[in-house]
Amino acid sequence: MxxxxxxxxxxxxxxxxxxxxxxxxxxxxxxxxxxxxxxxxxxxxxxxxxxxxxxxxxxxxxxxxxxxxxxxxxxxxxxxxxxxGTEPPAPFVTGALFARALMTLAVGDDPRAGLERQRAAHLERMRELTRAKTASGASAAEVLAAEYALLHLDADLRWMELATRRLADLTRRSADESPA
Missing domain, CATH: 1.10.10.10 (Winged helix-like DNA-binding domain superfamily/Winged helix DNA-binding domain)
Incomplete structure (x- = not known):
């Protein structure tokens, strides 16, 4: 900003x-x-x-x-x-959620449990924002701010779902490739 x-x-x-x-x-x-x-x-x-x-x-x-x-x-x-003017699209991925998931992998842990906890937190925040934007007397700025945040949270949720699937696939592939 x-x-x-x-x-x-x-x-x-x-x-x-x-x-x-x-x-x-x-x-x-x-x-x-x-x-x-x-x-x-x-x-x-x-x-x-x-x-x-x-x-x-x-x-x-x-x-x-x-x-x-x-x-x-x-x-x-x-x-x-x-x-x-226009805002240039962000050239780097800098979100804390992304960094936490990758650093969990870097230390050898499985980030899926953390992603699930984050998913629950995102859903709760989305419920709060939905209530705020539909509240009686919400200003146009408040509605637009809530919708902006909701769409970003939705994008995070979609990424978390994709990351969880990818991690499951990678885990399954590693297990299949491991010598018995």
């Missing part, structure tokens, strides 16, 4: 301060990892340094001073270019 571009997009509407940007990030990207405040402020400092945002003023209402940031024309151009 590209935090700088997301913050630029959130600033497209109007000037905002860091606390508001953090809250909007977390609200508008349901299911995403919450953005730490420190990351918001350090990203805003870099965006200001690079000329993509500028200080629009300081809000002094009811509490500590809050610096308001707004997009510069360069920031708007960068944000639009990001929105118009």
């Amino acid at each position: 590209s935090t700088p571009q997301i913050l630029l997009a959130l600033l497209a509407e109007r000037p905002k301060h860091g606390y508001e940007l953090k809250r909007e990030h977390d609200d508008r990207l349901p299911g995403a990892k919450p953005l730490p405040y420190g990351q918001v402020y350090s990203t805003l400092q870099r965006l200001e340094r690079d000329g993509y945002v500028t200080v629009a003023g300081v809000d002094r209402e009811g509490g500590p001073d809050r610096t308001m940031y707004e997009l510069t024309p360069e920031g708007a151009e960068r944000m639009r270019a990001w929105l118009a």
Whole structure:
């Protein structure tokens, strides 16, 4: 996820301060990892340094001073270019599930029991997401986030089923090839 571009997009509407940007990030990207405040402020400092945002003023209402940031024309151009772009497909397999299964094989164990436990965890999470997306009052963003996660979990489940079959075939072949 590209935090700088997301913050630029959130600033497209109007000037905002860091606390508001953090809250909007977390609200508008349901299911995403919450953005730490420190990351918001350090990203805003870099965006200001690079000329993509500028200080629009300081809000002094009811509490500590809050610096308001707004997009510069360069920031708007960068944000639009990001929105118009595409994400390259991941060139490497980096999932923890994949790594755990292969490392279980590497140490000489059979990963099928672990895959079965993971399958149960995936199915439970899929039930939770299905309930969330069909809940009364679920926003469009919440429904889309749930469906995105459901499809990824489904792909994981299909891979786990394939891996379990392949492991069973390999185990059977090894047994057939072993001298009696």
